[in-house]
Amino acid sequence: MDSSDMENKNKTVRKHFVFYGSVQGVGFRYRMYYAARANGVSGWVKNMWDGSVEAELEGTERSIDMTVMQVEKGTFVRIENMSVKTVPVCNEHSFSII
Numbered sequence: 001m002d003s004s005d006m007e008n009k010n011k012t013v014r015k016h017f018v019f020y021g022s023v024q025g026v027g028f029r030y031r032m033y034y035a036a037r038a039n040g041v042s043g044w045v046k047n048m049w050d051g052s053v054e055a056e057l058e059g060t061e062r063s064i065d066m067t068v069m070q071v072e073k074g075t076f077v078r079i080e081n082m083s084v085k086t087v088p089v090c091n092e093h094s095f096s097i098i
Contacts, residue, residue, distance in 0.1 A: 014043070014058040014089045017068070021080030023053045028077055029097045035070035036095040039063040046098035058092055 019028070024047050032045045032055060041059035048054050057064045072079050 010060055012059065012089055013061060013064070014056060014087050015064055016085050016087045017055045017057065018048070018083045019053045019055070019079050020051075020082065022076060022078040024051055026076040027074060028053050028071060031071045031074045031077065032067065033095055033097055035067045038070070039067045041067050042092035042095050044096045044098050056087065056090075058089060 029045045029047065032053075035041075036043065036045075036057065036059075039059065041057050041063050043056040043058045045053060045055040057067060059067075071077060
């Protein structure tokens with residue numbers, strides 16, 4: 001692994017997610033809040049009117065991946081599908097449930 005690979009792994013990114021499946025009424029947002037804080041990820045999460053959950057996560061690729069994996073392992077949570085896109089970094093320093 002060369003130095004540019006290391007820089008990319010430690011680079012801050014922000015991703016916008018929409019999660020579909022059994023994601024409302026199962027503690028999804030609270031799991032994401034605690035997982036994000038544990039992994040040093042900032043951003044927000046909120047329930048949507050159509051039963052999905054929307055979130056923006058800001059951190060390293062690895063910390064964002066770890067956050068999503070921890071939420072997915074939660075009891076009763078079943079992510080059937082998700083959309084994800086990279087969005088501009090906001091330099092947030094906290095995580096909130098909207």
